[in-house]
Amino acid sequence: VQLVESGGGLVKPGGSLRLSCAASGFTFSTYSMNWVRQAPGKGLEWVSSISSSSTYIYYADSVKGRFTISRDNAKNSLYLQVNSLRAEDTAMYYCARIGIDYYYGLDVWGQGTTVTVSS
Amino acid sequence: QSALTQPASVSGSPGQSITISCTGTTSEVGSYNLVSWYQQHPGKAPKLMIYEGTKRPSGVSIRFSGSKSGNTASLTISGLQAEDEADYYCCSYAGSDWVFGGGTKLTVL
Numbered sequence: 001v002q003l004v005e006s007g008g009g010l011v012k013p014g015g016s017l018r019l020s021c022a023a024s025g026f027t028f029s030t031y032s033m034n035w036v037r038q039a040p041g042k043g044l045e046w047v048s049s050i051s052s053s054s055t056y057i058y059y060a061d062s063v064k065g066r067f068t069i070s071r072d073n074a075k076n077s078l079y080l081q082v083n084s085l086r087a088e089d090t091a092m093y094y095c096a097r098i099g100i101d102y103y104y105g106l107d108v109w110g111q112g113t114t115v116t117v118s119s
Numbered sequence: 120q121s122a123l124t125q126p127a128s129v130s131g132s133p134g135q136s137i138t139i140s141c142t143g144t145t146s147e148v149g150s151y152n153l154v155s156w157y158q159q160h161p162g163k164a165p166k167l168m169i170y171e172g173t174k175r176p177s178g179v180s181i182r183f184s185g186s187k188s189g190n191t192a193s194l195t196i197s198g199l200q201a202e203d204e205a206d207y208y209c210c211s212y213a214g215s216d217w218v219f220g221g222g223t224k225l226t227v228l
Contacts, residue, residue, distance in 0.1 A: 034217065036165075043122070044157070044165065044208050046217035058215045094164060104153040104212050105170030112164060 001025035001108055003095050008113030015085050019113055021078040021095030026108075029053075029073035032098040034106060035080050037091035037115075047093070048080065063089075085117045123148065123209055123220035130226040136197040139223045141209030142190060149190040153212035156185060156194045159222075160205045168207075169194060201227050 007019040021033070035047040048069040049058045057069055068081040078095050092112040099107035124142040131137040141154065148154055154172045157165035167176055169185035172192060182197045192211070196203055204227040209220040 036217075036219075043206075043222040044159075044210070044219040046210075046219060049215075049217065056215075060216065096165075099167070099170060102167060102170045102174070102176050105155040105167045105176065106157070106165070106210070107167045107170075107176065109164040109166070 003097065003108055003110035005093065005095055005110040005113035008093065008115045010116045010118065011085055012119050013086060013117055015117070016081070016083045017085070017115060019080040019082065019093055019115070021080075021110055023076045023078065023097075026097075028071075028076040031100065032056075033071065033078050034096045034098060035069060035078075036094045036096055036106070036109075037089075038094070038112075039088070039091040042091075045091075049098070050078070082115065085115070087117050089115060090117045091115060121218070123211060123218055125207075125209060125220035125223045127221070128224045128226065130228055131199045132228045133199050133201065135199050136195060137199060137225065138196075139194045139207055139209075139225070141192040141194070141211075141220045143192075143211055143218065144190055147211040147213035147216075147218050148187070148192055151212050151214070152187070154185070154187060154192040155210045156183075156192075157208045157210065158203075158205045159208065165208065196225070199227050203227055 066084045096106040097108040099105040156169040159165045172187045173185045
């Protein structure tokens, strides 16, 4: 059971990136997923959630209108399109599985991908 | 979407017990029995330690326990060990959003 993020990097303010999260070892299409970020030296912050069939999508106020979560169950992949990036979006971005057996616990996490917003 | 309130730091000696509190409101902690706790060592991804407020995932030591009263959840670690030194975060589902606590740094003296 594994999640592997990719797509992070250094981007200028106002720029965009597409973060990806590849799932393996479990039936990805069964699980809702979260993106969670952590600014350097700071705590965890929930970013966005998507249900198993993409029916329900939610965002933190801090990213609403700028970030878009999506998934492709055929490719076992989760995505986060991040636009209009600001310095305060600089963080490690984790994808995390919302547990079913461990009900509403984030029971599997990726290793994270780093987004740095700087001119 | 205000963060849940945790103490910034706690400490204890090996073998002792410590408790970390997590205070929210009736919008999340008080309304949902869906508080979870995560352990994070430096440079590592968080690890689920407690879910549904009191339940332990398979493989998590029985030294870790959770409880809830009203708008406050708590994580207790008994028989402190050196490897317990880490950051701990509470988290509550809130109907559509998720809210994390600010984190607590546990130091094992």
